[in-house]
Amino acid sequence: MQADSLAIDNSAVYSGVKAVSEVKNIKKFRIYDFFFKKTIGLFAILFVILLLGIFITLLLRSIPSIQAFGLSYYTTTTWNPVENQFGSLPFLTGTIVTSFIALIITIPFSLSISLFLGEYFRKGFFSNFLRNAVELMGGIPSVIYGFWGLFFLVPIMRSFEEKMGMPPLGIGIFTTSLLLFIMIIPYSASLGREVITMVPQNLKEGALALGATKFELIKSVIVPYARSGIFAGILLALGRALGETMAVTMVIGNKNALPTSLFGPANTMASVIANEFTEAVGDVYLSSLVQIALLLFVVTTVISIIGKQIINRFGKV
Amino acid sequence: MKSNIKIRKFKNALFKTLIFTFAILSCVPLVLILYNIVQEGISSLNINFLLNLPKPVGETGGGISNALVGTLILIIISSVISIPLGVGIGVYLNENTKSKLSYYVRLSADILMGTPSVVIGMIGYLWVVKQLNTFSALSGGIALSIMMLPVIISSTEETLKLLPYSLKESSFALGIPYYATVLKVVLPAGLNGIITGVMLGVARIAGETAPLLFTAFGSPFMNFNILKPVSSLPQQVFIYATSPYKEWHALAWGAAFVLIAFVLTLNILAKTLSRRWKVQF
Amino acid sequence: MKKSLFISIFTILVSVSLFTGCGKSDKEEPVKELLGAGATFPYPLYSKMFDEYNKSKQIKINYQSIGSGGGIQQLTSKTVDFGASDAFLSDEQISKFPAPVVHIPTCLGAVVITYNLEGNPTLKFTPDIISDIYMGKIKNWNDEKITKLNPDVKLPSKEINVVHRSDGSGTTFVFSTYLTRVSDEWKKSVGAGTSINWPVGLGGKGNEGVSGLVNQTPGSIGYVELIYALQNKLPMGTLQNKSGNFIVPSLKSTNAAANSTIPDDTRISLTNSDAADGYPIVSFTWILLYKEQKYDNRSEAKAKAVVNLIWWMTHEGQQYNEALSYATLTPEAVKKVETNLKSITYDGKPILQ
Numbered sequence: 001m002q003a004d005s006l007a008i009d010n011s012a013v014y015s016g017v018k019a020v021s022e023v024k025n026i027k028k029f030r031i032y033d034f035f036f037k038k039t040i041g042l043f044a045i046l047f048v049i050l051l052l053g054i055f056i057t058l059l060l061r062s063i064p065s066i067q068a069f070g071l072s073y074y075t076t077t078t079w080n081p082v083e084n085q086f087g088s089l090p091f092l093t094g095t096i097v098t099s100f101i102a103l104i105i106t107i108p109f110s111l112s113i114s115l116f117l118g119e120y121f122r123k124g125f126f127s128n129f130l131r132n133a134v135e136l137m138g139g140i141p142s143v144i145y146g147f148w149g150l151f152f153l154v155p156i157m158r159s160f161e162e163k164m165g166m167p168p169l170g171i172g173i174f175t176t177s178l179l180l181f182i183m184i185i186p187y188s189a190s191l192g193r194e195v196i197t198m199v200p201q202n203l204k205e206g207a208l209a210l211g212a213t214k215f216e217l218i219k220s221v222i223v224p225y226a227r228s229g230i231f232a233g234i235l236l237a238l239g240r241a242l243g244e245t246m247a248v249t250m251v252i253g254n255k256n257a258l259p260t261s262l263f264g265p266a267n268t269m270a271s272v273i274a275n276e277f278t279e280a281v282g283d284v285y286l287s288s289l290v291q292i293a294l295l296l297f298v299v300t301t302v303i304s305i306i307g308k309q310i311i312n313r314f315g316k317v
Numbered sequence: 318m319k320s321n322i323k324i325r326k327f328k329n330a331l332f333k334t335l336i337f338t339f340a341i342l343s344c345v346p347l348v349l350i351l352y353n354i355v356q357e358g359i360s361s362l363n364i365n366f367l368l369n370l371p372k373p374v375g376e377t378g379g380g381i382s383n384a385l386v387g388t389l390i391l392i393i394i395s396s397v398i399s400i401p402l403g404v405g406i407g408v409y410l411n412e413n414t415k416s417k418l419s420y421y422v423r424l425s426a427d428i429l430m431g432t433p434s435v436v437i438g439m440i441g442y443l444w445v446v447k448q449l450n451t452f453s454a455l456s457g458g459i460a461l462s463i464m465m466l467p468v469i470i471s472s473t474e475e476t477l478k479l480l481p482y483s484l485k486e487s488s489f490a491l492g493i494p495y496y497a498t499v500l501k502v503v504l505p506a507g508l509n510g511i512i513t514g515v516m517l518g519v520a521r522i523a524g525e526t527a528p529l530l531f532t533a534f535g536s537p538f539m540n541f542n543i544l545k546p547v548s549s550l551p552q553q554v555f556i557y558a559t560s561p562y563k564e565w566h567a568l569a570w571g572a573a574f575v576l577i578a579f580v581l582t583l584n585i586l587a588k589t590l591s592r593r594w595k596v597q598f
Numbered sequence: 599m600k601k602s603l604f605i606s607i608f609t610i611l612v613s614v615s616l617f618t619g620c621g622k623s624d625k626e627e628p629v630k631e632l633l634g635a636g637a638t639f640p641y642p643l644y645s646k647m648f649d650e651y652n653k654s655k656q657i658k659i660n661y662q663s664i665g666s667g668g669g670i671q672q673l674t675s676k677t678v679d680f681g682a683s684d685a686f687l688s689d690e691q692i693s694k695f696p697a698p699v700v701h702i703p704t705c706l707g708a709v710v711i712t713y714n715l716e717g718n719p720t721l722k723f724t725p726d727i728i729s730d731i732y733m734g735k736i737k738n739w740n741d742e743k744i745t746k747l748n749p750d751v752k753l754p755s756k757e758i759n760v761v762h763r764s765d766g767s768g769t770t771f772v773f774s775t776y777l778t779r780v781s782d783e784w785k786k787s788v789g790a791g792t793s794i795n796w797p798v799g800l801g802g803k804g805n806e807g808v809s810g811l812v813n814q815t816p817g818s819i820g821y822v823e824l825i826y827a828l829q830n831k832l833p834m835g836t837l838q839n840k841s842g843n844f845i846v847p848s849l850k851s852t853n854a855a856a857n858s859t860i861p862d863d864t865r866i867s868l869t870n871s872d873a874a875d876g877y878p879i880v881s882f883t884w885i886l887l888y889k890e891q892k893y894d895n896r897s898e899a900k901a902k903a904v905v906n907l908i909w910w911m912t913h914e915g916q917q918y919n920e921a922l923s924y925a926t927l928t929p930e931a932v933k934k935v936e937t938n939l940k941s942i943t944y945d946g947k948p949i950l951q
Contacts, residue, residue: 029494029496029497030494032494032496032497033494033495033496035496036495036496036499037495037496039405040405040406040408040409040412041409041418043402043405043406043409044406044409044410044418044419044422045418046402047402047406047422047425047426047466047470048418048421048422048425050425050429050463051425051428051429054432054436054437054440057440057443057444058436058439058440061443078795079795080793080794080795081667081766081791081792081793108339109339109340109342109343110343111339112335112336112337112338112339112340112343113339113340113343115336116336116337116340120333120336120337130340130344132588133343133344133347134343134344135584135588136347136581136584136585137346137347139520139521139580139581139584140347140350140524140577140580140581141523141524141525141526141551141576141577141580142524142525142526142527143524143526143551143554143555143558144350144354144524144551144554144573144576144577145350146555146558147554147555147558147569147573148349148350148353148354150558150559151353151558151566152349152353154814155814158815158816162816167756167757167759167817168759168815168816168817169759169800169815170814170815171800182346185343189343213325213326213328213329214329214332214333215325215328215329215331215332215333216325216329218332236431239431240431242433243431243432243433243434243435243436244433245433245434245435245526245527246526246527246551246555250555250558250559253800253801254764254800254801254802254803255764255796255799255800255801256764256801257796264800265800265801267801270433270435270527273435273436273439274435274527274530275764275765275803276667276765276766276793277439277442277530277531278530278531278635278664278665278668278671278672279664279665279666279667279668279669279670279671279765279766279793280667280671281667281670281671281674281691281694281766282694289439290439290443293435293436293439296433296435296436297432297433297436300428300431300432300433301428301431301432303431304427304428304430304431305424305427305428308424308427372649373642373645373646373649374641374642374645374646374829446677447675447677450675450676450677450894451633451677452633452677534635534662535662536660536662537645537660537661538631538658538660545631545633545660546633546660546662559803559804559806559807559810560806560810561806561807561809561810561813561826561829561830562806562829562830
């Protein structure tokens with residue numbers, strides 16, 4: 001009898017000790033959990049602050065140039081580091097012209113890829129091959145595109161220009177646009193493909209039941225439905241083209257003046273920054289370049305936001 | 318009526334041909350680029366090329382060993398910064414899908430993805446190089462990490478979204494605290510997807526040149542000190558390619574070959590890995 | 599398991615790199631590496647010099663040829679140990695520097711006119727023709743001004759593709775200074791500088807970029823340092839100098855042009871010199887560094903290393919100049935170099951005794 005009562009006492013003590021230690025553990029875990037949740041929340045806040053920080057830095061560093069030139073910075077064509085007179089119109093023009101030409105040439109190609117992968121061959125060997133090829137194209141670094149462009153495209157352009165009686169520079173706006181168009185195909189094509197696959201089956205079946213050919217199906221049902229998504233893809237491709245640096249700087253001719261011909265040299269915003277940033281002596285020169293970067297940042301941000309809005313709205317439909 | 322059908326059928330066939338032609342033509346540049354690089358680059362590839370340092374102008378036998386090491390160092394620095402941060406933020410997004418902060422985080426990630434790399438390089442210069450008063454691998458790595466973050470964040474979030482909630486539920490039911498659930502149950506389950514994201518991020522930054530022009534700066538020597546300038550593979554391609562010397566052009570082709578092999582292998586690996594992993598769930 | 603393996607590998611690598619990076623206060627360890635940036639003009643010479651210096655003294659000199667403008671800017675921001683420029687600083691530029699700067703010339707080079715024409719003919723040029731081409735007034739290769747001067751060369755009826763520098767360049771400074779001295783119109787409308795408002799032409803980055811463009815584009819013309827034309831086997835124009843003689847650019851004619859007196863701070867342009875056999879577009883190229891070497895947290899060892907390097911470059915290193923067609927410094931120039939180097943101080947004390 002005495003042994004039993006002793007045993008009961010021991011186990012009570014034992015379970016009591018255990019209970020206390022469990023409470024302690026729960027407290028410890030609660031603290032860990034608290035810190036863990038706060039840490040990842042902190043990371044998230046830091047990330048947003050990072051983005052704001054980028055914007056604010058660009059803005060602050062542009063102030064000397066904004067004060068010096070004001071709005072005329074966007075309409076003047078002189079880029080004269082000796083006299084500290086800067087106008088960014090040549091680069092705005094170069095960027096817009098090359099990007100838009102590239103975009104226009106891209107549209108039939110990326111639309112074809114989207115339709116090919118989204119409608120004609122959703123599965124199978126051809127589908128896999130094309131899809132992988134396009135994705136690989138998106139992965140090739142810019143400097144390699146530029147290198148290939150310099151040694152392959154430029155000589156071809158040169159002989160073309162010689163035959164046409166134009167100065168055989170090889171480099172210039174048109175070559176750059178060609179190179180850009182090749183580089184941005186993957187961006188518009190993949191987005192376009194995704195939205196085309198999202199067209200509801202019943203809509204398509206309805207059209208087919210009414211006797212539509214594949215072409216008419218695409219023309220009257222798929223494209224109108226997927227229109228906004230295709231547009232978003234083109235917009236994102238534009239954003240990529242505007243910011244492209246290395247490939248452009250290798251084939252555009254680096255002329256800091258308004259382009260005089262489609263086959264002549266010019267310069268773009270991203271390219272002039274890459275060329276002249278390490279040598280920008282003086283506050284005004286440096287901040288002029290930062291102002292160009294600010295403009296690039298703002299434009300690509302707006303494009304990204306609009307593109308994402310369109311995609312989100314499309315997904316909700 | 319009959320002719321109408323004929324016309325429609327004709328238009329259909331014509332359109333199909335056009336689509337096929339354009340689609341196939343789009344592959345031509347890729348084939349050409351790969352063919353050119355392999356054809357020209359392979360002749361430069363030998364063990365000396367990979368192990369030697371660059372030689373002064375006019376002397377033969379230069380190599381890309383410092384560029385290879387430099388790219389590796391930059392990738393490591395960038396990964397050390399962006400992987401913990403990116404995965405942490407991805408976890409946060411998955412746990413707090415509808416919060417206001419999540420909205421802004423996703424927005425910031427989209428914006429950062431679309432930001433030109435040269436702008437980020439400029440930020441790297443203004444934030445790091447100017448403060449340390451020297452060009453350094455560290456500043457290059459930081460700039461690259463800013464570019465790698467959005468990739469890791471979105472791939473982590475996508476991966477975690479696909480995991481069934483029952484995974485977490487069963488962990489909680491066993492009394493495992495939240496932080497341990499995430500670190501020891503959820504993340505390992507989604508490890509394949511996260512690794513895929515990391516590989517894609519690395520592939521993206523391995524080929525970047527513009528941000529390194531004003532941060533890592535380049536160096537003709539081997540360098541392991543992250544507070545000093547360092548060379549990198551894409552930058553060497555740029556320097557050699559835009560030079561007027563034929564020997565350097567040959568080196569450029571070789572370096573381009575190595576770079577593209579690395580980047581494309583990463584891309585292919587990432588895709589195969591994600592395909593295998595996606596089947597499991 | 600995988601994750602902890604990754605984490606441990608990362609930590610090891612990071613700590614190793616930080617550890618090697620923690621030689622920030624190099625007061626204790628000897629200086630192993632110096633950083634310089636700037637002119638592409640002397641780059642072939644510098645890369646040879648630094649390679650030899652590394653072999654004999656085991657000190658690595660990391661020199662990035664980003665253009666003279668880049669050298670000046672990076673020295674202003676104190677991100678490099680020394681800058682290099684073929685454009686000496688103007689009084690205004692000197693006033694913008696945070697502290698006084700010393701100019702040390704290292705060699706003489708020549709800026710040649712190179713072009714891409716079938717058969718690589720040797721063409722004669724007058725200063726007027728060059729300035730007219732670069733102003734866009736002469737547009738064609740078979741313009742009568744050129745054909746009159748070169749009657750036995752068959753010049754094609756092609757448009758002249760003008761190539762200039764796209765980056766801030768000391769070579770541009772030398773070339774444009776020459777043009778202001780020989781053409782009043784150029785002086786009025788364009789002027790001289792490291793980065794000017796070119797009336798015509800496309801831009802190449804660095805001497806390398808310009809020679810590359812000329813090499814690959816038929817019918818083009820450009821200005822590059824002598825060695826770049828020689829190494830790429832590009833033809834060079836024979837230029838008429840102030841005395842009226844047509845001079846072939848070479849080491850000899852470069853040396854001949856360097857006969858003027860040099861001021862104490864060595865800031866002088868040697869273009870369009872009076873020497874009868876001198877090539878008209880010749881220039882020093884300088885290394886720039888701060889007179890007072892104790893700034894930020896630079897160690898005395900580092901200051902000594904830089905000064906010793908430049909002493910070597912202007913004395914023993916001169917043996918490498920002529921093989922690459924750069925002229926060596928005249929004894930008078932070396933004397934001025936030594937005076938200037940001895941004026942460089944660390945914390946007020948001269949570094950060289």
